[in-house]
Amino acid sequence: MADAPASRAASGSRGVLKSLVQKELREVTRDGRFWIVALVIGALLMVSLAFGLRQSAALRAEREAAQSTADHHFLEQDEKNPHVAAHYGTYVFKPSGALPFIDPGVDPFVGASIKLQAHQRNAPEGVGAEDATSLARVGRLSVAAVLQLLLPLLVIGLGFSAWTAERERGTLRLLATSGTPMTTLFGGKLLGLGAALALLLAPAVALGALVMVASGSGSAPVGRLSALLVSYGAYFVMFLALTLWVSARSASSRSALVALLGVWVLTALVLPRALTEVAAAVSPLPAPNEISRAIRASLAEGLPGGPKREERIGAISDEMLEREGFKGAETLMDAALLGGIELQAEAQFENEVLDFHHRQLGDAIARQESFMAWLSLSAPPVAMQAISSGLAGTDGAHHRHFSEAAERHRRSLIAMLNREFAERAGDDAWSYKAGRETWERAPRFAYAQPPLAQVALQQKASLLVLGGWLLVTLVLAARAARRVEVV
């Protein structure tokens, strides 16, 4: 009995909220400008979606074809000594994931193929951007760019006068006298404007989903897609709350607009570039020619502070001989077996050197990235960029994941060919030639993107930043609503 009025009040306020949401929605959708902007942004989304899909389909087809050609070349090579085949090597191509059409990330700026061969770890080559024009740098039109840059502006355009216009028109006073709590009013505005935004995005999302289903990419990564949807949703709500907060605190629509545009220019345009520069300056990466010189030096001399090259190779090959049970019987072994083991010992030494230098480089890059992630505390679009390209599988971490997988594959391929030489060459030694039957037994390169959980772990700082901003802006906007000046 006692809670009847309360529940009536609750259902009443629910009714009020509902009509408030409807009112906001109606107000927005009656405005001709909303439809023009919606149309323009909708069209841009469609163009970038279509363009992205076309690009990524072409890319995928190209890389699949290239991979099968490369495999074919490896299988069809002439008969030759297995170690000569290791020099001949093969290529692996980065399989393009299912989602680059949403966010190309750093993909156009990193190499897509790696030549695998004995004695060296080659850098990825074939950087797409080298063959694109300078226009691509000024305006990179992608679904992600539209969502990260333009949508926040639309949100600002929708909401900058949400409170100030009510006050300027005098309707806020009317609403206040009706006894509607300001927080309910805030809820109405948030939900109403959010609904307008959802209305605008729905066609693009539906079309995107339709295309993904129709294109039959059966392995559509549902987890990654839904994570993308949720994080972009959080990003838009965050901007909406920010806009409502500024609107509630501003003296006039004009000053609210100026402040919000300033925030947009700073966080979406200036800081993404400025923070990258700061991160690059604070944690500089060694120049490519310095790295290759250091690697060459270590390969010739041995690792800095470690044993000399020949000593280390000797130690490794002793170890291997011992493991195989040949220790002390070298003079009795056939030349090829000994040669094969020595080749593999050399390869293992090279791997140690490569691991050492690449680990140093990887650490520097990781430092830079984590620094960047924390800097993004000052600019949510930067955090969103990281999350988006991470989920789309096109960020730096995914590139390194691929390049590591390729290197692991190189090592197993070279080890297998050296073993072939050791075990089969016999008295023929260097004139021994292996054929197709050997090439067929070589390991195949199979690459899979890291699981979603690992991506989430990599992006934890950015996710925390985005979540923190969402929470703080919502709280600030609700508090500002309670204190909004009615007159």
Place this chain on the structure above:
Amino acid sequence: MFGAVVKLEWRNVRRERSLWVIIGTFAAAVLFAAIGSRQFVGAERVVSVSAASAEALRFAELRDDAHAIAADAQLRDQNANPTKPLSVGQELLPRVVRLPLAPLAPLAVGQRDILPQALTLTTRARLANATEGDTASPARRASGPFDLSFVLVFLLPLVIIATSFDLLSAERERGTLALVLSQPVSLRTFVLGKASLRAGLLAVVTVALVVAGALIAGARLAEPGAGVALLLAIGLLLAYSSFWFALSLAVNAWGRSSPANALALVGAWLALAMVVPGLASVAVDTVHPPPSRVELVNTTREAAREASGRTIAIEGDHGKPQSDDATARRAIAAQADLERQVEPVLSSFRERHAAQQALVDKLRFASPALLLHEGLSDVAGSGAVRHQHFLVQVDAFHAELKAFFHERAEVGRHLDADDYAAMPRFAYAEPAPVGVASRVFGAAFALLAMTAALLAVAFAGLRRYFSRGLR
């Protein structure tokens, strides 16, 4: 009367705190960009010097060894004989050819962080650009650099918009417009006077900042051609600024409220600086899809496979004796064969690039931002056109290098000190400045034409200003 308006506006401007805050922020952005450019350009210079000295060292080492061998000394490494033309050309002395930084390089990164600035050449077939790898942070490439060009192309229009969007509307909204117009001054003179002062003030500030920024960033203004290049950049920049001022005037003459002006101008900025370039790049990619490197890799490998079973077989054979003159001749013939087969693919690659660039040259006129971006890249020597010029010279040098070593290998000559002294060296020859100048003039002319058109619209709007019931 014009002079009186200008004087009055100067008094207003001096007291307008927000204007000075905006100019201060802009100056801070220029300074930030300049310091960043200084660091990166400095690093690029260090890399180029260290690479050059490493190459010189290697060269001296080989030359001395060759000399020692001639004097019957013991060879250090049997596999690295510095008197054999083919081993020196193919393996022992890789040549690093570099596109040197132009004097105004710190002004714009342009395509410099993407297109390879240094290539490693040997006498082997040049199938793909051999670079030192791409450890340069891909994140920086993807987000684009914060250089002076970014500040000028994107932020300067915003500064102009922020200082002029309410040029007329604010006077009307404050009620001062009626007051002013009670004086013997026409609306047109009044608006022009106000706009001229602001445009002039910003022009002075911008030019001063750009010159200071370029100097801080390490531009070498004393080098030949630098002065002309800087003048070209400043001219283009002034034409760009005048476009945005004229746009702001036209919007003000429309007679809407200040927030409406601001939204319209920011919308125009968004369209011209971000959306149109994006669409233009989509158009280029659709009309002339970028040639595929992946395909190139496979085609060349296919050709190499057919042509060079012989040469490859030599490679991995550790411990086998090095080739004699006959095998050298065979290897040279095999390489020529390979190059003949790959040539059609490479030339279609070049043609596609040329077609793309031709379209870009036309499409840049679709957006003032593109005109300035391309113009600054050209002036800074970081554009695609200069790089293309570099690649042509690299091809010529490669041919020269091959001719030098192959001639000697074919007759079985052993390299001596004279040969080392006569070895071809790469020196980049700058293109004639006329090309850059004509591109920049074209851009500036287009910007001024757009400005004139916008001013005409603005004056037409001003003539009808009061007939729309505005006071």
